[in-house]
Amino acid sequence: xxDQFAEIGQRLVxxxxxxxxxxxxxxxxxxxxxxxxxxxxxxxINFSAVVLFKLAKVLRTSPxxxxxxxxxxxxxxVDLELLERAARISIEETRKINFGADPAxxxxxxxxxxxxxxxxxxxxxxxxxxxxxxxxxxxxx
Numbered sequence: 001x002x003d004q005f006a007e008i009g010q011r012l013v014x015x016x017x018x019x020x021x022x023x024x025x026x027x028x029x030x031x032x033x034x035x036x037x038x039x040x041x042x043x044x045i046n047f048s049a050v051v052l053f054k055l056a057k058v059l060r061t062s063p064x065x066x067x068x069x070x071x072x073x074x075x076x077x078v079d080l081e082l083l084e085r086a087a088r089i090s091i092e093e094t095r096k097i098n099f100g101a102d103p104a105x106x107x108x109x110x111x112x113x114x115x116x117x118x119x120x121x122x123x124x125x126x127x128x129x130x131x132x133x134x135x136x137x138x139x140x141x
Contacts, residue, residue: 007043
């Protein structure tokens with residue numbers, strides 16, 4: 001795996017320790033094994049967008065912070081219900097058009113949709129926002 005995954009792993013360890021959790025507790029919360037969490041923390045394996053969302057929820061942060069190391073919104077101000085809604089809609093959109101987004105891109109899509117949700121967007125607007133980010137990304141590549 002790349003240095004990027006090692007950096008992500010280091011962030012996961014730091015976030016877990018801040019929340020005073022061990023790897024087994026994180027694993028239990030997201031429904032996977034401690035060994036899987038350990039491999040993520042060592043940067044040995046990657047995880048799906050669904051797992052990224054679950055990790056963000058358990059570690060009380062944003063998907064963008066896990067993937068990129070930066071916050072657009074204060075982690076203490078994350079509305080987990082809106083974040084869950086944004087992630088669900090983003091995942092639905094990527095599946096609908098069979099778009100295989102890598103975790104960093106998925107974090108960007110979820111973050112953009114989350115910001116739109118914070119602005120009061122309804123589900124249709126959130127689906128459109130997600131589709132717009134995906135289409136923009138496809139045009140750039």
